[in-house]
Structures are given as C-alpha cells and as structure tokens.
Amino acid sequence: MQSSQGSALPARAGAPAVQAHELTKTYPGDVTALSGMSLTVEAGTVFGLLGPNGAGKSTTVKILTTLARPDSGSATVAGHDALRHPDRVRRAIGVVAQKSGADPMATGRENLQLQGRLYGLRGTDLTRRVDELLERFDLAEAGKRQVKGYSGGMQRRLDVALGLVHRPEVLFLDEPTTGLDPEARTAMWDEIARLAGDEGLTILLTTHYLEEADRLAERIAIVDRGRVVVEGTPDALKGELRGDAVHLELRAQAQDADVLRAALAALPGVHEVLIDGRRISVRTEDGAAAVPALLAALERAGAAVAAATVARPSLDDVYLRYAGRRFSEAEAAHDTPHAELVTAGGAR
Amino acid sequence: MNTMTESLAQNWFMTQRQLKVIVRQPAYLVMMLVQPAIWLFLFGNLFKKVVELGGFGTTTYLDYLVPGIVVMSALSSSMWAGMGTLEEIERGTLNRFLTTPVSRGALMNANVVQNGVSTALQSVIIVLLGKLGGADYPGGITGLVVLILASVLLGAIFGALSNAMGMLVRQRESIIGVNTFLMLPLTFLSTAFMAPAQMPGWMQSIADWNPVNWAMVVGRSAMADNPDWGLVLSRGGGLLVLTVVAVWLSTRTFRSYQKSV
Ligand SMILES: Nc1ncnc2c1ncn2[C@@H]1O[C@H](COP(=O)(O)OP(=O)(O)O)[C@@H](O)[C@H]1O
Ligand SMILES: [Mg+2]
Numbered sequence: 001m002q003s004s005q006g007s008a009l010p011a012r013a014g015a016p017a018v019q020a021h022e023l024t025k026t027y028p029g030d031v032t033a034l035s036g037m038s039l040t041v042e043a044g045t046v047f048g049l050l051g052p053n054g055a056g057k058s059t060t061v062k063i064l065t066t067l068a069r070p071d072s073g074s075a076t077v078a079g080h081d082a083l084r085h086p087d088r089v090r091r092a093i094g095v096v097a098q099k100s101g102a103d104p105m106a107t108g109r110e111n112l113q114l115q116g117r118l119y120g121l122r123g124t125d126l127t128r129r130v131d132e133l134l135e136r137f138d139l140a141e142a143g144k145r146q147v148k149g150y151s152g153g154m155q156r157r158l159d160v161a162l163g164l165v166h167r168p169e170v171l172f173l174d175e176p177t178t179g180l181d182p183e184a185r186t187a188m189w190d191e192i193a194r195l196a197g198d199e200g201l202t203i204l205l206t207t208h209y210l211e212e213a214d215r216l217a218e219r220i221a222i223v224d225r226g227r228v229v230v231e232g233t234p235d236a237l238k239g240e241l242r243g244d245a246v247h248l249e250l251r252a253q254a255q256d257a258d259v260l261r262a263a264l265a266a267l268p269g270v271h272e273v274l275i276d277g278r279r280i281s282v283r284t285e286d287g288a289a290a291v292p293a294l295l296a297a298l299e300r301a302g303a304a305v306a307a308a309t310v311a312r313p314s315l316d317d318v319y320l321r322y323a324g325r326r327f328s329e330a331e332a333a334h335d336t337p338h339a340e341l342v343t344a345g346g347a348r
Numbered sequence: 349m350n351t352m353t354e355s356l357a358q359n360w361f362m363t364q365r366q367l368k369v370i371v372r373q374p375a376y377l378v379m380m381l382v383q384p385a386i387w388l389f390l391f392g393n394l395f396k397k398v399v400e401l402g403g404f405g406t407t408t409y410l411d412y413l414v415p416g417i418v419v420m421s422a423l424s425s426s427m428w429a430g431m432g433t434l435e436e437i438e439r440g441t442l443n444r445f446l447t448t449p450v451s452r453g454a455l456m457n458a459n460v461v462q463n464g465v466s467t468a469l470q471s472v473i474i475v476l477l478g479k480l481g482g483a484d485y486p487g488g489i490t491g492l493v494v495l496i497l498a499s500v501l502l503g504a505i506f507g508a509l510s511n512a513m514g515m516l517v518r519q520r521e522s523i524i525g526v527n528t529f530l531m532l533p534l535t536f537l538s539t540a541f542m543a544p545a546q547m548p549g550w551m552q553s554i555a556d557w558n559p560v561n562w563a564m565v566v567g568r569s570a571m572a573d574n575p576d577w578g579l580v581l582s583r584g585g586g587l588l589v590l591t592v593v594a595v596w597l598s599t600r601t602f603r604s605y606q607k608s609v
Contacts, residue, residue, distance in 0.1 A: 028608060065447045068609050087449060095447040099440030105369045117361050118448045120354070146372075162444070 015079060017043040017170050017202035018064060023073035024226075025059055033059040034070065035226035041170075041204055041219075046196045048217025049206040050315065052330035056226040057206035058098050061174045064204070065095045078169045091119070094163030098174040098206075100155050101162070104148035108139050108158050111147060112165055119166035133161040137191070153184030160191065171195065173205045177212060185212075192216055210315040210327065220315070224323035224330065234315065241313040241321065242271055244287030246294060248280040251304040263301045267293050274320065278306075281320060287311070358450050362458030369432075370466060380466065384421040384474045388413065388481065395541055403545030405572060406484070414478035414485075415495050415567035416540035421474060422467045422499035423534060423560055426507035427527045429463055430514030437518060443609065446602075456599045459511055460504050467503035471496045487571035494580060495567030501587040502563040508594035512601040518608075534560045539568075562586050 018041035025034040034056045041047040049057050062068040064077055066086035075082040078092035102111050112130045121129060134143040137157040142150060147158065156176060163171055176192065177185040193216060196203055207213050213220050214234045221231040230237065254260050257275045264273045269285035280298075284290040287310035298305055311317070319327045370376065392410050399409040406412055436442040445455055475492055479485070485492055513523060537554045538561035544552050555561040562583035569576045569583075 062443075062609060067443055067446055068606060090447060090449045093447070095444070097440050097443055097447075099438075099443070101440035101444030103365065103369075103441055104439070105372050106365065110365075110368075114361055114365055115448065118358065118445070118450045120449075 015043070016040045016076075017045075017078060018047070018204055019076045020060065020064060021074045023060065023063055023070040023075065025056075025063065025068065025070050033226055034063075034073075037073070037223070037227050039221050039228055039231070041202060043169075043202050044200055045218045046192075046203040046205060046216055048213035048220040049204065049223055050208070050210065050213040050217075050220050050319075051206075051223030052208055052327055052333075054333075055208075055223040055330070057208075057223055058174055059226075060223075061095075061097070061172050061204070061206060065093060065097075065172055066090055091166075092169045094166070094168035094171040096159045096163040096171070096173045096176060098178070100159055102147045102155060102158050105146060107146055108143040108150070108154075109134065111158065112143075112161060115162045116165045121166065129165060133164060137161045151184075152180055153187065156180060156184070156188060157191070160188075160195075164195075169200065170202045170204065173203060175206055175208065177207070177209065189215060208327075208331070210319075214315055222315075222319055222322055224319075229322040230318065237315065237318045238313045241283060241317050243269070243283055243285040243313075244290075245311045245313060245317050246282045246284055246287045246291060247309045247311065248282070248294065248298070248305055249307040250278040250280065250298075251306045253278055254280075254303055260298065260301050260303055263297045264294060267297055270294075272321075276325070281317075283317075355451060355454065358454040359457050359461075362445075362450065362454050363461045366458050366462035367465060370462065380421075380425055380470050381473050383424075384417055384470065385477055387420065388417050388474065388477055391417070391541060392481065398542065398546070401543070401546050403543035405543070405568075408482070408484065410478060410481055410483040411485075412543070412568075413541070414475060414483050415564055415571060416538075417478075418471045418474045418495060419499050419502060419538075419560060419563040419567065420535050420540050421470055422503040422563070423506055424531060425470065426463055426467065426503035426505075427510050427531065428523070429459060429507040430510035430512075430523045431520065433459070433511045433514035434518060434520060434523070437515065437605075446606075452599055452602045456508070456511070456595060456602075459598075460508060460595055463503050463507040464500045467500045468496050471499045485571055486573040487575055491567075491571030491575065494570035494584075498563040498566040498584060498587060501584075501591050502560060504591045505559060505587070505594045508591070508598040512594075512598035515598075515601045515605045534558060537561070539564050559587060559590055 018039070020037055020039050023034050023037040026032050037056060037060050039047070039049070049060065051057055059068065063070050064075055064082060066082055066089050069083065077089045080088040080092065082089050106114070109130060112133060113126060116126045116129060134140045137160065139154060139157060139161070142154055147155065150158065160173070160176065173192065177188045180188060189212070192203070192205070195201055196216070205216060218233060219231065220234055220237060221228040223229070254275060260280070261273045261275055264270055264280070264282055267290070269290055270282055272283035274281040282294060291308055291310065295305055295308065316327050323330065392413055395413070396409050399407060399412065404412045433442070475485070510523065513526065537551060538558050539547070539555060544555065547555065566580050566584045566587065569579045
C-alpha cells in the first residue's frame with residue numbers, strides 16, 4: 001500500500017527531469033541489455049533515444065518507469081529516486097510502452113476512466129479529463145467501442161492518451177510509431193510535436209527510425225549495445241560530419257583494405273574513410289564532385305566498383321561513425337530486420 | 349483521500365475491470381456452466397449404482413455427487429487463471445498497471461475476488477441443477493453456504509498458484525501441462541465420486557492430505573443431516589491457511605517478475 005500523498009513535489013527548478021547514471025542490466029541467460037547507460041533529459045525538452053532493435057532502449061525505459069530494476073547504477077525521474085521511491089516516480093510520469101497495454105475487452109473510455117481513477121481522479125474531474133482526451137486524440141466516437149476492434153493507429157493514440165490522463169510531468173514514449181502505417185505515423189508525429197509544445201511536459205522518446213528522432217527530438221542520444229555512444233542535437237551531430245558521404249560498393253572484397261584506405265585518404269577533400277568488407281564509406285567535401293577522383297583512385301588500386309551513391313550526412317552516418325557499424329547491420333545482427341529503417345535513414 | 353480508502357478503492361476498480369471481462373465473454377460463461385452440467389449428468393448416471401455399496405450417507409448418488417462436482421468445477425476453472433495473467437503480460441496490460449500508483453496487492457486481490465465471484469456463481473448453478481435433478485440437501489441453506497465458501501477458498505488457492513505460475517514461467521504450455529497432469533489425480537484422489545469407506549486404504553490416506561478433498565469434506569459435513577462442525581472447522585481452517593499462503597506467494601511473484609521483465 002502506498003501513500004497517495006507526498007508525491008506531488010515538483011522537480012526542483014532547473015534540475016534535469018530525467019537522469020540515469022551508469023545503469024547496467026543483465027537478463028537471465030547472460031543477455032547484457034545495458035552496459036553503463038547514462039543520460040540526462042532537461043525539463044521541458046524532447047529527448048530521443050535512438051538505436052537499433054536490441055540496443056537497450058526499452059530496458060532503459062522500463063528502469064526509468066520503475067518497472068524493472070537495474071543491476072547497478074542510479075536513476076532520478078522528476079526529482080525522485082526511481083529505485084528508492086518508485087511510488088513517487090509513478091505519480092509523476094506517464095508511460096506509453098512499446099506494447100500497447102490497453103485492455104482490449106474494455107472500451108476506450110473505460111480504459112481511460114480506470115487509468116484516471118488509479119491516479120486518484122474522480123467524478124466530474126475524471127469525466128472532463130476523459131472527454132478532453134478522447135476529443136483530442138480523435139477517439140470521441142471510438143471511445144464507446146471495445147478496444148479490440150481498434151486499428152493500430154487508434155490503439156496507439158489511446159495508449160498516448162492513457163499516458164496523459166493524470167497530466168504527468170514526464171512522458172515516456174517507447175517506439176510510439178513502430179508498426180504504424182505512414183499516414184498514422186505522420187499523424188502521431190504531429191501529435192507528439194504538439195505535446196512537446198505543451199507547457200512543461202518533458203518527453204523521453206525512443207525510436208529506431210532515424211527520421212523520427214531527427215524530426216521530433218531536440219536532443220538525441222544514439223544507443224548501441226546498452227550504452228550511449230554519442231549525444232547532441234540532431235544538427236550538431238550531423239554537423240560534426242563535415243561534407244558529404246559517398247558510399248561505394250566493390251565488386252569483390254578488398255584485397256588489402258589498408259592500401260585502399262591510404263589511396264582514398266590521400267585524395268584532396270577526403271576527411272574519413274571506413275572500409276567494411278565490400279562497402280566503403282568516404283566522408284568528403286562536395287561528394288558529387290569527388291566521385292570521379294574516388295573511382296579513379298580505386299581503379300588504380302585494383303578495386304572494381306559496382307555502385308556509388310552520394311548522400312548528405314544523415315543520422316545513419318552519425319551512427320556509423322560512432323557505433324562503427326551501419327544501423328541496418330546492427331538491426332540484422334539482432335535478427336529483426338526492419339526494411340523501413342534503411343529508407344527512413346537514407347531518404348535525406 | 350486517506351490511504352485505507354484509496355487502497356480499498358483501488359481493489360474495487362481492479363476487481364470491477366476483471367468482472368467486466370468475464371461478463372463480456374458469454375462463451376466463457378456458457379462453458380463455465382455447461383461443463384459442470386455435463387459432469388453432473390455423466391458421472392451421476394455412470395456411478396448411480398455405487399451408492400448401493402454403502403458408506404455414502406445417502407441412498408441417492410446425486411445427493412453425494414453434487415458437492416463433489418461443485419468442488420471439482422471450482423478446481424478446474426481456477427486452475428486456468430494463469431492463462432489470463434499470461435495474456436495480460438503479453439499484451440502489456442500488467443506492465444501498464446505496474447507503472448501506475450496501483451498497489452500490487454490490489455492487482456492480485458482483483459484476480460482473487462473475480463475468481464471467487466465466478467466460483468460462487470458456478471457453485472450456485474450446480475447446486476440448482478442438482479436440485480432440478482432431484483438431489484436432496486438435508487443440511488439446508490447453511491450447509492450450502494459452507495459448501496460454496498469452501499469451493500471459493502479452493503478456487504482462490506489454485507487461482508493464485510496458477511497466476512503465480514503464469515508470471516514465473518510465462519509459457520502457456522507449462523500451465524497446460526501442469527493442469528492436465530494435476531486435474532485428474534487431484535479429483536480422483538478425493539472423495540468426489542466415491543465414499544471414503546469404498547476407497548483403497550492408500551487412496552484414503554492421500555485424500556486426507558488433498559486440499560481438494562478438504563473442500564469436499566467441509567461441504568459434505570456441513571450439508572449433512574447432522575453436521576460435523578469439528579471437521580468443517582479443521583479442514584476449512586486448512587483451506588483458509590492455504591489460501592493466505594497462496595495469495596501471499598503470488599503477490600511475492602511480482603518481485604521475480606520485476607527481475608525478468
Ligand atoms: N525480458 C527480457 N528477458 C530477456 N532478455 C531481454 C528481455 N528484455 C530485453 N531483453 C534483451 O535485452 C536486450 C535489449 O533489449 P531492449 O531493451 O528491448 O532493446 P530495444 O528496446 O532497444 O530494442 C536485447 O538483447 C533483448 O533481447
Ligand atoms: Mg524496444
């Protein structure tokens with residue numbers, strides 16, 4: 001039994017809304033989910049946790065939302081210690097988990113009412129709040145029906161509404177658009193952007209869509225293998241990568257990667273060369289103009305090129321640079337390929 | 349709101365939700381009622397003549413059978429409670445509740461109360477069906493109430509254990525396996541169909557330790573012409589203790605669930 005009071009203490013002004021310090025977590029079977037996850041989310045901002053499947057995003061969210069306990073490390077949410085005072089944290093946060101969590105046998109309205117009651121809302125306050133949310137998430141009609149008949153988009157909107165019933169200080173959104181069709185995804189993006197505009201709401205969002213993080217988050221942390229590999233604003237992250245990316249695909253595996261690397265790095269304007277089997281990524285000034293010289297250099301080194309593409313820096317490139325592998329490869333390594341991911345990241 | 353009222357309110361909200369789920373699954377309700385009716389009919393006819401062997405305390409087998417079927421039905425429907433919990437886990441509903449201020453106790457109690465209500469309802473229907481079939485209940489309303497209470501307790505024990513198992517092993521197959529394995533031995537190593545006097549000695553000894561049998565003993569003793577209240581109290585007390593232990597255990601499993609979530 002928990003106290004229903006003494007929890008509404010607002011986070012101290014200026015203090016971060018969420019702080020995780022060196023969280024580690026190993027699941028039974030020796031699966032390392034987190035290996036030193038640290039992050040800080042300033043109050044009133046949207047923070048994106050970006051990473052491929054299996055990177056540890058959901059585990060981080062589960063710990064911060066008091067569902068799971070880390071093996072070591074500490075976490076503060078809305079000014080409360082998540083490990084020592086989970087009950088206080090629960091009152092201050094809204095959670096939209098990766099899995100829906102709505103009761104399919106109940107109507108949308110009943111789901112919201114129950115959720116509100118669990119936070120102590122009663123009577124007309126509750127009714128008003130539920131009406132307001134149903135309206136806002138375009139569920140006014142659907143609210144009368146059982147959730148099991150909802151479309152994916154409707155269900156996700158209800159999930160977000162459930163997370164907002166009690167006007168939380170911090171909202172956790174774990175992959176809010178995964179599995180939605182493009183139309184529903186765009187609508188959800190608009191909704192999240194609107195929420196972010198709401199006074200004071202802090203949002204921690206996880207996603208494996210590069211585009212989503214780029215679009216919604218003010219700050220992004222790229223997660224790989226259970227820890228943050230780099231963090232910053234999307235622009236700063238992309239800006240760190242000077243020039244364009246030229247991706248080259250060889251006909252055959254490079255004989256001697258070092259020779260190729262040296263040959264390419266010697267060209268004017270080339271900042272960085274990454275060779276990974278048959279794939280070469282070159283960071284260079286004015287990519288389009290650099291392609292002929294790159295091809296010629298490879299030719300001289302005896303490597304035949306099958307394809308070449310030029311891209312403006314994307315978060316995929318940031319990921320490649322800091323995690324040392326491509327987003328799509330990291331996904332494949334986790335054995336859950338997501339085809340959309342490649343296009344989402346490569347579209348820019 | 350003070351803590352006590354809030355806690356009671358939470359228990360009520362969660363229970364209400366569970367009851368709605370049951371009411372909205374008419375197929376489930378029908379099954380819950382049709383199955384005991386079939387048992388009553390089949391076993392009632394199959395074993396009709398065993399009553400002539402003596403030791404049943406009645407000359408009509410149906411009189412003897414009704415409490416047996418009531419308890420057997422309580423067992424068989426409660427054993428599957430873990431399936432519901434498993435579904436809630438897979439769907440993410442349990443996790444959603446666990447991140448709200450609702451207490452773990454309220455979550456578990458809701459299961460127990462819902463289970464109790466369905467068991468009581470089912471028991472009443474079986475008693476009525478028995479009456480329609482011509483069964484006699486010499487212990488009157490008191491006896492019947494005690495029988496229903498005993499079956500509710502038994503349902504709570506197995507419901508709580510099933511829930512705990514759902515949360516711990518998280519596999520449908522395990523629940524199915526354990527239930528199929530336990531259901532028949534638990535029923536046949538009891539006095540559900542056969543008077544103790546007609547059972548082999550070793551079976552009687554096992555039945556003495558079988559909580560399913562305790563529930564039947566409690567029911568039958570209270571329903572007799574001349575109730576043996578000592579027996580009702582001792583076996584009923586045993587059921588009560590087991591209920592408390594099982595519910596406590598299943599609430600504890602939230603902790604191990606939290607480790608694996
Ligand atoms: N409940 C669990 N039991 C065992 N392993 C888990 C569990 N949850 C996650 N994992 C493992 O931990 C790692 C991180 O998972 P997760 O945090 O879900 O990643 P993400 O959300 O970034 O896809 C993965 O290897 C995953 O398989
Ligand atoms: Mg995840």
